[in-house]
Amino acid sequence: MVFTSTTAADFDTIFSTLLERGKMDIEHVTAIVGGIIKEIRSEQNTALKRHIAKFDQWTPEKDEELKIDAEAMAQAYTLLEPELKSALHLAYDRIKAYHEKQLPKSWFDTESNGTILGQKVTPVDRAGLYIPGGKAAYPSSLLMNVIPAQVAGVEEIVVCTPTPENEPNALLLAACHLCGVTEVYKVGGASAIAAMAYGTETIPKVDVITGPGNIFVATAKKLVFGDVNIDMIAGPSEIGVLADASANANHIAIDLLSQAEHDEMASSILITPSAELAEQVNLEIEAWLQKLPREQIARKSIVERGAIIVARDMAEAVALMNEVAPEHLEVSTDNPFELLASIKHAGAIFLGHYTPEAIGDYVAGPNHTLPTGGTARFYSPLGVENFLKKSSVIAFSRAAINEIGEACALIAHTEGLTAHEQSVRVRMGSAE
Amino acid sequence: MVFTSTTAADFDTIFSTLLERGKMDIEHVTAIVGGIIKEIRSEQNTALKRHIAKFDQWTPEKDEELKIDAEAMAQAYTLLEPELKSALHLAYDRIKAYHEKQLPKSWFDTESNGTILGQKVTPVDRAGLYIPGGKAAYPSSLLMNVIPAQVAGVEEIVVCTPTPENEPNALLLAACHLCGVTEVYKVGGASAIAAMAYGTETIPKVDVITGPGNIFVATAKKLVFGDVNIDMIAGPSEIGVLADASANANHIAIDLLSQAEHDEMASSILITPSAELAEQVNLEIEAWLQKLPREQIARKSIVERGAIIVARDMAEAVALMNEVAPEHLEVSTDNPFELLASIKHAGAIFLGHYTPEAIGDYVAGPNHTLPTGGTARFYSPLGVENFLKKSSVIAFSRAAINEIGEACALIAHTEGLTAHEQSVRVRMGSAE
Structure with missing residues (x-):
């Protein structure tokens, strides 16, 4: 854990290292992933089945086995605990309502000489959503990818998810049924990205591929970009917190840990003008860590990639945070809106003492697929626009x-x- | 030139080949371009100067020589023929007016319990525009890239353009002055893309790179994607024309040739239900070809990549054109708007007998940087959005x-x- 202040002699060096956090070096896996893509393009299902046997420890014999049965999804949904079912429906409704507000309209304008100029907005024909699988299968990821595609009006939505030992994750199946998704394939990793980008006998070629994934998935998305569109190339999750003395140190500590528990590679960064808050948060983190089931992951993340920085004032803190350009940014002050104008680069901005980042992961409405590693300087959150494209209209x-x-x-x-x-x-x- | 009809026995095969037009196989240049990028990242200006000496036949000695003097741009502008100056100003004003209509607003919505959800729209800090140079330096490309960045509110706009023999293209210089661009560097090819993506002692690192270029530029853009954003990976230009018997064959012929004259690799495709129009256009193309200064390029393009297809009816023609998903699509019928709803995939749609594609290249207003090779299925025209990104706002x-x-x-x-x-x-x- 870095604990420093902007007046420290070595601050610039420390901060530069922070800015390099989560930079994805995909070069070392490019050759491997390139090989996988070539195999899928030339051998299609045959290669898919071989990769499933290798990575997911089961061997599909017929092509039809690649697809998850709609009946299984309906049944998983039926078996959901009623409270969880309601929670997922609440999430679905709120996410849908938010994304509907994003929907751009086709528009035109006329000139007195009769000229008409405009833009026609059209959904892509087919979208491919990648959802990580196995133990880390998150129904929330499915909702966050499916809903913007549905709101955009995409007619065919394809989902690929790895299914180790041919045992689909029941929660994910239930979420598929809840969302009304019917085309779900038990295929994961770079093979799934290649299958959706180029098509196989079973999996249709799509126009846009979105969704999270490990470095193999990220690399595959980069390699197929241009043949299809993709949302972004994402790395480990991260949170930045801007807080002043009005913030609750206990709350800030658990918020920082909520990123740290995702992944040992996750980054959690607090920048505050309050030296006292900085000290308190540091103590509260240790207290919380001992209570977390995922302590080991969270501790490694905090120790190796956590940072608490005391700034001269809030203006300096904001300026530094703009350089960090974090995926998630909490602003924990009494009047957070007064800082909104000066915040330039962040995937999602969580304002005020009652807006923990986790609320945005599930039920607030905005998408939880966000640019990481400083790419909030140029990428936007996943949204309806990722599933639309425009045509200029000139008459x-x-x-x-x-x-x-x-x-x-x-x-x-x-x-x-x-x-x-x-x-x-x-x-x-x-x-x- | 393919001249066929949808009832021909081998039509499906012929059409499949057309759909593969302009597919960019960048694999064979990936290693070369990857090497260039590495050199720029490690040696910065030193590598830039070496590449300029090799590709542009002049040797910059000082770093300052990489930048074009503002005075030279002002002077080139002063020397413009008055009519051309007016024409460029007309183009600038119309392009700006159109792009201003694209500008999305930040928005928010409130819930009765006090929740605020929205999206904050922010321009990127720095944009890098690549403009091809030398004999093929087109002032229109500069306008089409600079204006959306300016309308988006980008504070720092960097232009790179190759300058063979250290002789800047006077028209391009004049256009830079007209647009108010001041940071123009005499650097081209993959080196320029790498310099803008990672920065050198002289050229600032940008957040978004846009602009046309050859296969080396396109490959470099793909390789740096993720470290910066890019607009699209574009290939040779192309036009699709949907026309019925009401169209003027002479006009359609010259429209097809207006793409063919760009590049031997350009594609021009007419699909029409009128066998008579098809025959006439075929004849008119030959008549026009003999009058064109760029006959050689246009003829090679038409012979090798041109196609005239007679369809059963307009509905079939539209369906086929949606599969082509052309960069430019002309609809030359008496009531073109009745087809607009059924057109799904095209970069720009030119409606009616008085809307030649060329009007969109220069003065109509919409951008002429458009998705090629069927990527209109998922890419949009270059626009203000390419220079903006969004942050979710949650309170x-x-x-x-x-x-x-x-x-x-x-x-x-x-x-x-x-x-x-x-x-x-x-x-x-x-x-x-």
Whole structure:
């Protein structure tokens, strides 16, 4: 754990190291993943089955075995505890309501000469969602990926999830039924990404692939990018907390640990102008750690990748946090909205003392798939837009081409593109 | 040139080949480009200068020589022919007006318990625009990349363009001055992409890289994706035309050639239910070809990658064109809007007899940087959104966490994430 202050002599060096957190070095797995993708492209299901036998310890014989039966999903849903069922429905409804507010509309505008310019918004035909599997199968990941695709209006939604020993995770099955997803394949890792990017005898080729995954999945997504679109290349989870003396140290400590318990590679960073809060949080972290079932993971993450930084003032804290550009950013002050304008880079911003990051993981509504490792500088949260694309719409009238055609023809001529020029000129001055 | 009909026995085979047009096989240059990127990352300006000496035939000695002088840009602007200057200003104003209409707003919504949910839209800090150089330096490419970044509110815009023999293209310089761009570097190819992605002593590291380029540039963009964002991976230009008997064959022919003259690898595809129009366009293409200064390029493109397909009816033509998903799509019918709903995949849609594709390349307003090779299935035109990113905003009240905290804690518990659960529970039931 780094515990330092911005006045420390070695602060710049320490902070630079923090900024490098979670940088994904995918180079060492690129050759392996490239090989897997080639196998899937050339051998399709045959290669898929071979990879399943190798990584998931079961051997599908028929192609149909790759798909999870709708009946099994319905049954898993029926067997859900009533309270959990209600909680998942609440999550579904709130996530859906939030994403519906994101939906952009097609638009157009007209000019007095009759010109119409606009943008047509269209969903992609097919989306492929990757959901990690086995013990770490999270129904919340399914909801967070399926709902934006559904709200976007995607007609065909395909889910791939690894299924070790051919034993599907019951919670994930139930969540599939709850979401109304029917095309779920027991395929994981880079093979699943390749199968969805290029298609096999059983798994349809999709247009967009989203969803979390390990470094093999992330690398596969990067390699197929361009042949399909992807949401982002994501690394380990992380949280940044901006807090002042008004914050509850006990709450901040458990919030930092809620990222740390995900993954030994997760990062938790508190920046505060209050030296006293910094000290208290440090103590509370230790107290909480001893109570956590996932203590071992959380402790390793905190020790190796946790940081508490005392800043000169909140302005400095905010400036540093903008450099961190964290996936999750909590602002734990009495009036957090006064800082909102100065926060430039963060995947999701959690404002105030009653907004723990975990509320955004499940039920608040916004997506929990967020840019990590400082990529919030340029990536957005997963959303409806990831499943849409736009087409420019241009309709010129005869009057319009006569009005501005000459300027167009002149630039085309200057660029030496005569056919461009002529395609405009032949339409100018046309007789009525 | 393919001249066929959908009733031909071998149509499916022919059409499948068309769908594979412009697929970028970047694998064979990946190793070369990967090496270039490594050199720039480790040696920065030293490597840049070496690459310039090799590819652009001049040797910068000082770092300052990499940057184009603002004075040179102002002077080039002054020397523009007045008519061309007006034409470029018209283009600038129209492109800006169109892109301003794209600008999304930050938004929020409130719930009766005090919860606030929303999205904050923020421009990226720095954008890097790649503009191909030398003889093929197009001022229109500069406008189409700079303006969306400016409208998005990007504070620092960096332009890289190769400058063979250290002789900047006067038109490009003039366009830079017109757009108010000041940071222009004489660096091209994969080196320029790497320099903008990772920074050098002279060129700042950016957050987003956009702009056209050859296969080395496209490959470099793919390789740096994840460390920065990019617009898309684009290949050769292409046009699809849907036309019926009401279309003017002479106009359609020159429109097809306006793509063909770009590049021997460009594709021009007409699909029409009118066998007569198909025949006439075929004849008109030959007549036009003989008049074009760029005949050689256009002829090779048309012969090797052109296609005229006679469909059974317009519905079939539209369905086929959706499979093509062309970069540019012209709809040349009397009432083109009646087809708009059925057009799903195209970068830009040009409606009616008076909307040649070239009008969209220069002055109409929409961006001319568009997805190619069928990637209109999932990519959008370059636009303001490429220079923005979003942050989710979540502010829960005490009442809200008490209302839905239990559902959140239950799902977290079920997923085995105790710290998540506790971070919610510690805030529930808090005393006023």
